[in-house]
Amino acid sequence: MKIKSNTRIVEPSSPKKQGLIPRRDFLKYLGGGVLIIFTPLEACKNMAEPVRATRSLPKDFNAFLHISEDGIVTCFTGKIEMGQGTITALAQMMADELDVSIENVKMVMGDTALCPWDEGTWGSLSVREFGPKMREAAAEARAVLIRMASEQLKVPLARLTVSNGIVTDKLDNSKAIGYAQLAKGKKIEKHLNEKPKVKEPSEFKIIGKPYNRTDSALKVTGEAKYAGDIKIPGMMFARIVRSPSYGASLISADTTEAEKIPGIQVVRDNDLVALLHLSRDKVDEAIVKVKAEFSQIEMSVTDKTVIDHYLKSATKGNIINSKGDIAAGLKLSDKIIDSEFYDGYVAHSPMEPHTAAAMIDGDIITVWVSAQTPFLTRDAIAEKLNMPAEKVRVIVPFVGGGFGGKADNPQAVEAARITKLSGKPVMLAYTREEEFFYDTLRPAGLNRVKSGIDKDGKISFWDFSVYCAGDRGSDTIYDVPHQKTTVFDQGENDPQVHPFAIGPWRAPGNSNNTHAREMQICLMAAKAGMDPMEFRIRNLKDEKMIAVLEAVADKFGYSPGKGPSGRGYGIACGTDVDTWVALMAEVKVDKNTGHIQVVRVSCAQDMGMCVNPQGTLLQIEGCITMGMGYALTEELQFEGTKMITQNFDTYEIPRFSWVPEINAVILDRMDQPPHGGGEPAIICMGGVIASAVFDATGATLYHMPITPARMLEALKKV
Amino acid sequence: MKETITFQLNGKKTEALIDSTQTLLWVLRNHFGLTGTKFGCGLGFCGSCTVLIDNEPVRSCQLSVGNVTGKKVVTIEGLATDGKLHPVQKAFVEHDALQCGYCTPGMIMNATGLLLKNPSPTTEQIKEGMEENLCRCGAHVRIIEAVHTAAKEMKGGR
Numbered sequence: 024m025k026i027k028s029n030t031r032i033v034e035p036s037s038p039k040k041q042g043l044i045p046r047r048d049f050l051k052y053l054g055g056g057v058l059i060i061f062t063p064l065e066a067c068k069n070m071a072e073p074v075r076a077t078r079s080l081p082k083d084f085n086a087f088l089h090i091s092e093d094g095i096v097t098c099f100t101g102k103i104e105m106g107q108g109t110i111t112a113l114a115q116m117m118a119d120e121l122d123v124s125i126e127n128v129k130m131v132m133g134d135t136a137l138c139p140w141d142e143g144t145w146g147s148l149s150v151r152e153f154g155p156k157m158r159e160a161a162a163e164a165r166a167v168l169i170r171m172a173s174e175q176l177k178v179p180l181a182r183l184t185v186s187n188g189i190v191t192d193k194l195d196n197s198k199a200i201g202y203a204q205l206a207k208g209k210k211i212e213k214h215l216n217e218k219p220k221v222k223e224p225s226e227f228k229i230i231g232k233p234y235n236r237t238d239s240a241l242k243v244t245g246e247a248k249y250a251g252d253i254k255i256p257g258m259m260f261a262r263i264v265r266s267p268s269y270g271a272s273l274i275s276a277d278t279t280e281a282e283k284i285p286g287i288q289v290v291r292d293n294d295l296v297a298l299l300h301l302s303r304d305k306v307d308e309a310i311v312k313v314k315a316e317f318s319q320i321e322m323s324v325t326d327k328t329v330i331d332h333y334l335k336s337a338t339k340g341n342i343i344n345s346k347g348d349i350a351a352g353l354k355l356s357d358k359i360i361d362s363e364f365y366d367g368y369v370a371h372s373p374m375e376p377h378t379a380a381a382m383i384d385g386d387i388i389t390v391w392v393s394a395q396t397p398f399l400t401r402d403a404i405a406e407k408l409n410m411p412a413e414k415v416r417v418i419v420p421f422v423g424g425g426f427g428g429k430a431d432n433p434q435a436v437e438a439a440r441i442t443k444l445s446g447k448p449v450m451l452a453y454t455r456e457e458e459f460f461y462d463t464l465r466p467a468g469l470n471r472v473k474s475g476i477d478k479d480g481k482i483s484f485w486d487f488s489v490y491c492a493g494d495r496g497s498d499t500i501y502d503v504p505h506q507k508t509t510v511f512d513q514g515e516n517d518p519q520v521h522p523f524a525i526g527p528w529r530a531p532g533n534s535n536n537t538h539a540r541e542m543q544i545c546l547m548a549a550k551a552g553m554d555p556m557e558f559r560i561r562n563l564k565d566e567k568m569i570a571v572l573e574a575v576a577d578k579f580g581y582s583p584g585k586g587p588s589g590r591g592y593g594i595a596c597g598t599d600v601d602t603w604v605a606l607m608a609e610v611k612v613d614k615n616t617g618h619i620q621v622v623r624v625s626c627a628q629d630m631g632m633c634v635n636p637q638g639t640l641l642q643i644e645g646c647i648t649m650g651m652g653y654a655l656t657e658e659l660q661f662e663g664t665k666m667i668t669q670n671f672d673t674y675e676i677p678r679f680s681w682v683p684e685i686n687a688v689i690l691d692r693m694d695q696p697p698h699g700g701g702e703p704a705i706i707c708m709g710g711v712i713a714s715a716v717f718d719a720t721g722a723t724l725y726h727m728p729i730t731p732a733r734m735l736e737a738l739k740k741v
Numbered sequence: 742m743k744e745t746i747t748f749q750l751n752g753k754k755t756e757a758l759i760d761s762t763q764t765l766l767w768v769l770r771n772h773f774g775l776t777g778t779k780f781g782c783g784l785g786f787c788g789s790c791t792v793l794i795d796n797e798p799v800r801s802c803q804l805s806v807g808n809v810t811g812k813k814v815v816t817i818e819g820l821a822t823d824g825k826l827h828p829v830q831k832a833f834v835e836h837d838a839l840q841c842g843y844c845t846p847g848m849i850m851n852a853t854g855l856l857l858k859n860p861s862p863t864t865e866q867i868k869e870g871m872e873e874n875l876c877r878c879g880a881h882v883r884i885i886e887a888v889h890t891a892a893k894e895m896k897g898g899r
Contacts (some may be wrong), residue, residue: 106841106878242832243776245817252776303767335795374843423843424877455782648879671786679868682881
């Protein structure tokens with residue numbers, strides 16, 4: 024997606040040569056009386072040397088794991104835990120492959136000084152991409168340890184077996200030695216030229232079994248630390264002078280009044296003016312006293328006119344899929360349906376706003392940050408501060424929700440700048456207003472869909488266009504002889520499209536595209552006089568899609584009915600991160616108020632190997648609950664580059680009273696590689712609710728979110 | 742201006758020489774180091790900062806510390822007794838009623854306050870009582886189950 028001038032978009036930075044933090048330096052940090060999270064001192068002390076930081080995953084298995092003298096396996100990963108549960112799933116994979124108990128696996132996550140390089144926690148990549156590499160490392164470590172045991176016990180390899188980290192002679196169980204005694208807390212020097220195979224699914228003891236979250240004991244007691252909970256002696260709270268509109272540049276800032284508050288310190292560096300105080304209340308009090316002038320960028324687009332704006336500023340069409348001939352398809356058609364679907368700009372709005380704590384010690388800056396991208400954040404800090412990356416250490420403690428929004432971390436760079444300028448340890452926690460303002464929003468969506476049905480209820484052609492919202496999930500999925508997909512974006516001479524920063528929002532683009540496709544299918548089935556499930560099956564060749572649809576119909580207890588049946592049943596299906604997903608929902612619509620209550624939702628998912636069915640279930644429930652927001656209420660209000668939405672009073676996210684009954688089925692595909700689990704179910708929520716509303720009332724809702732006002736308006740047309 | 746404020750914090754009589762106009766949330770977090778109570782929205786809309794004051798769930802971001810003089814304040818850190826989790830905490834663990842965990846302390850404090858007032862809530866009453874606490878991850882279904890489980894255990898313990 025092309026973005027002009029003042030709009031930020033999250034992009035991975037280009038690879039650069041990277042060194043490492045000398046061991047003595049980071050040990051000094053660890054011992055400095057600073058509260059360090061996820062960094063077991065013992066594990067670090069016992070490590071032979073710190074992990075060499077590169078911009079690819081290291082080959083040496085020692086980068087992934089360390090076995091202490093008491094047998095604790097520390098698993099190092101650049102992935103972070105933001106609620107998605109990889110802290111548990113990765114521990115399961117490590118434990119199973121090594122043959123140790125999961126209780127003995129400790130996770131060290133998102134610390135650039137200790138963990139192997141990582142591109143970031145997004146795209147549901149932790150289990151499906153990092154996981155297999157980590158398993159290979161664990162398999163090699165296990166094979167090496169068994170060889171070491173064979174030498175020490177003087178027992179041939181074939182006679183040895185491993186359980187709970189103890190290698191035992193199958194013929195004489197008095198001959199046994201533990202990983203702890205073999206590794207002695209040191210780096211394992213031996214490596215194998217021929218890499219051993221990872222376990223077959225039939226050998227799994229821990230993978231594929233449901234495990235409760237391993238972090239909940241910390242989280243229910245308040246012990247779990249997030250970036251905002253870091254306390255550094257002498258730490259000052261920072262607030263930054265913010266512009267009233269997006270992309271504005273600072274002309275002047277008069278801090279005279281603010282400085283009258285005792286203890287206020289001002290930091291200035293070109294565009295950055297920050298106030299610091301030991302008390303958060305005092306700095307909050309001071310910041311509103313700053314008189315600042317900005318030169319602002321004017322844009323006339325508002326949340327009400329965004330669709331017209333899109334049509335004017337996204338004139339460059341790019342055909343990404345073409346098969347057959349649309350004109351020929353038109354001739355085959357008995358009925359033609361031409362629709363436009365809209366989605367609003369939505370925010371990630373995690374409960375934890377973007378936060379960073381930073382300190383400088385000598386020439387090394389350490390930043391604790393609520394980030395999905397520790398290594399990219401480190402590189403961004405190094406670049407802005409013109410420092411070598413090895414002098415910047417980023418540590419990501421628990422993250423209070425991300426959903427894609429914490430891929431971008433301006434607060435980390437700001438905190439690092441302020442700490443460097445002031446020499447003081449600094450805490451910069453965004454207010455909720457800053458969080459909405461600086462969020463990398465999910466772009467509004469416009470989809471145009473024109474399609475036809477022949478006399479047999481087969482789709483004769485499919486002409487699908489997506490504007491400005493990304494092409495993920497725009498696949499036709501149905502078996503259509505004549506089809507075309509066009510992506511429209513900002514052309515070279517077009518005005519700027521987005522007034523704000525945009526970025527990845529849980530399954531980026533896919534919610535918009537799946538909503539449009541599946542709602543169109545709902546309308547086509549009704550026009551063909553067919554049950555929407557039967558219509559789908561008739562037009563699908565994809566066996567995996569048929570399987571998830573049949574599984575969800577079974578779970579839901581679906582019985583066929585031509586729409587609108589009055590029952591309020593909706594269906595939607597699609598693919599995301601290589602996972603096949605189908606949802607069915609039942610809704611009730613209050614025709615007097617326009618209020619929609621989602622009564623129940625069922626989900627079926629084919630995600631390949633499912634490492635933790637319990638964790639997957641949590642993610643499905645989370646997707647369904649969160650997804651009700653973009654379907655029913657969430658839509659940011661703005662006027663040009665001014666964000667009107669500032670807090671949860673006007674940005675309504677799902678609440679307890681909304682919660683439907685949820686059930687799910689995960690198809691058994693343990694023989695397949697693992698696919699994504701954190702995002703798929705959310706893509707169907709728009710389509711499943713819109714089609715359920717149609718089934719309940721006969722009203723066609725083209726515009727997400729389906730607010731009561733839009734619902735009442737649509738009912739008038741029935 | 743600094744003054745001495747006396748109140749009960751997590752079961753202990755506490756005195757602090759502080760500016761009484763400071764927000765309870767920031768005093769708990771920065772003066773007392775009780776960082777389990779979270780900042781979420783700053784305006785009382787989300788409930789991440791919920792603590793109990795005289796057994797009532799209160800948004801600590803909306804109150805200055807001077808207001809708790811002579812009162813009993815309980816934060817998430819004060820809920821477990823003798824190293825044993827409170828039934829609400831235990832039920833949240835059992836049901837996996839959390840994901841990122843950021844709203845969790847506020848959820849638990851609010852649920853505890855709810856159960857102190859109504860030991861046998863119906864599902865509808867739980868939803869109503871928890872309605873103003875926001876969770877973005879979507880742990881709601883499990884939180885409702887956890888509150889039911891905690892209610893049973895708390896009654897059993899009496």
